[in-house]
Amino acid sequence: MEQLKIKHASAMPAPTWSWLRMNDTEISLPAALARGGDIEIEAPDTLLDTASTFEGALAELQEHLDAKRTNATDDRACVRAAQMDQEGTGGRETSDGSLGDLDTPALSRYQKRATLEEVAGDVTRAFETGIGMDARSYLNFAAGETVTIATEAGSTGEATIRVTGDAGTTVAASIDAVAAPDSSLSLTIALDAAPGSSDDASSNQGPAGVIGSELRVFAGAHSHVDVTVYVTADAGFVAVDDSGYVLDEGARVQVRHIVLGGGVTATGMAADLRSDTARIDIDTRYLASGSERRDFNYVVRHRGKRTISNIIANGVLAGSSKKCLRGTIDLVHGCKGSEGTERETVLIADEGVENKTVPTILCDEDDVAGNHGATIGHVRPEQLFYLESRGVSSEDAEALFIRAKLEDAALSAPDERIRAAILRLGNRLIDGFAEELEGDAA
Template sequence: MGADVLKNVNAMPAPTWHRLDMNETTIELPEGLESAAQISVEAADELAGEADTFDAAVAGLQAKVDAARAEAPADTRAILRAVEPNVDPANLDIPALSRYEHKAVREEMANNVAEAFECGMGAEATAWLAEQAGEAERIVFAPAAGKQGTATVHLTGVDGAANVAAIDVVAAPGATFDLTVALDSPEAGTGVVGVQLRVFAGENAHVNITSVHTLDEQWTALDNTGIVCDEGAFVTVRHRMLGAGKSYTGLATDLRGDVSRVDVDTRYLAANTDVRDFNYVVRHRGRKTQCNIDANGALMGQSKKVLRGTIDLVRGCKGAEGTERETVLLVDEQVENKTIPVILCDEDDVAGNHGATIGHVAADQLFYLKCRGLSQEAAEGLFATATLEETALTIADETVRAGVARLAERLSIPYQEVED
């Protein structure tokens, strides 16, 4: 059987040394996948929006951006002249720019919200997911100004098919909206389960996104998200990537409005020969914007994981602060872990922080647990159990909880079903 190949997936905005094999990934998908629509939506009727709601919200934000720029003084920096096609390289007042810097300067000059919009998995994967989902089948949630709303979308694996949902969330000013997306495979089979999610958070809106993967190891999960935040908007993202033989997650956020914020809380498990591949990109464009990327995971068997985290402090984001942290538990010696936190900075009066803790259970913690009769293997198993139980405790949906219980049984992880 041949394969469809998706290239430049989860690519870092500013590549590092190629020999590290971390800049991007390639996904090989089985040839001949049919497009399925095994999707269940639970939401109140008043939350439904029109197909062009997202584009209209972006256009409204663009009008505000243009108005603010018209009042700003002219920018005469030499770096803006460096991207001109006929610039004289002998002019020592013009800086030499890398390919990434050229792109960044052009985006800054254009100041176009729609053109700068991106999803974390990249253009090729985004186009493939949109094609599989079908533009006419896009699910649109549009909570009204000052209102609250909740929705849940379930996607189940369909044997021999790609089951993909395209979802838009457009939260009006002051709205609060909670969305849970669950990718599961209660029936045996093989294929792709994916979600293409676009989020627009209006002024002072609060959007909570929770994505849970409890797929069996024969399935591939694709989770692709792009977020735009207006002034004062706050988006929280909770990723629980617990199952799937191969799981690819991309998230890109444009903190365009002043005092906007995104928090990303990721927990993952990988066992046997599982693959977990992440790409998080946060662009700080507004003043006093804030982001927190916090990842925790356990790798078992011969599993592999890559996490790319890029905080981009764009010129003009004075007072912005970005933080990324990861804690990785290496349960077995044959696992492969790659963690690459990146901070890009083109502004002063900003703060960028990153750190990673990678290894086995800390010696003092292990000593404490051994004194209570637990071996190292049992102690490290507690972390996997805790990840599963935390997901079940914080998500009330019974279908999600059933998927967590089934996953625990397949992985032979001690697990006790929880109750509210």
């Protein structure tokens, strides 16, 4: 089957050694898919009937930031070098053969781009999503239109977006969410495959279909935004979840990614903590079994003072599954008093899995804190021996870890439709999963 390839997707802002093959990923999508599937948006009219736009919110923030900027010249060496390179005068050797200005450093492409972006202070041009422009274009095309969900100042709103795929089709939702100052907005996005459409999952014809979501979020001053994304697609589907966030002063954002299904999933998120005291907390939980692939890319830019970010991931890998998680916390010049933390815990339930974890801290400021770490471990042989001595086979032991992840998601599901999707997925992985869980609950 002819494939459409999105190359260099979910790229790390500052690449590491290329031989590690972790700097980015390639997403292969069937080229012959028709638009189909189903999109449902459950939201009150007060959230949908709005004149607010994502672009308008960024423009208002830009005016506020420009009013606070001073005209003082930034004489740092990195700024001088970036501007010289931009003007085409970046050579260190002068016409008379001398070495010239040795105090002006040579910059990498990343350093040059980051420095010019910082000096410009342009919120719109700096906006990014976790997977990147090509994926954003594909998802917006598949969606056909972008729906804006917006709150009024001081109000509270809640919405659910359901994207359901069918075999042989591509379907995606494109959502702009704008939380006005001092308001609260809660979004739930469910990416699922239609029951029965996964019959193609075991075929050799490639992915049965594509489902996805493109989300842009603006969190106004002192607003609270809560976003939860569930991925429960069957094994024959590619699921692409791309998002970008901009936070104004004092905004609080909570993001949860619960990725349980899908043959190939790509989850990307970028956040711009543009104003002082903004905070974002990211909680990712994932499961991969069989030959499934999971790819995550998180980029958090601390630009405001005393901003806080937390990237916490917890997952189980079984079978011959593969997973890569890139987490980048960028402490940009000027973000004094900020703190970023990223931490991942991975349980490897089978020797055939492949796990890659790339925690990264970028820093161009003092008086900041960046923390990162990962805990990755197999089930110890003595633990397996103990279970086997009690009549639990290695396959059943693996199922215990998968069951725990699915049970946690099912018990915390926000509504019955999402819960039913998790139970359906559980039944595909573990015989009688739904019946046992319902029996335990009773």
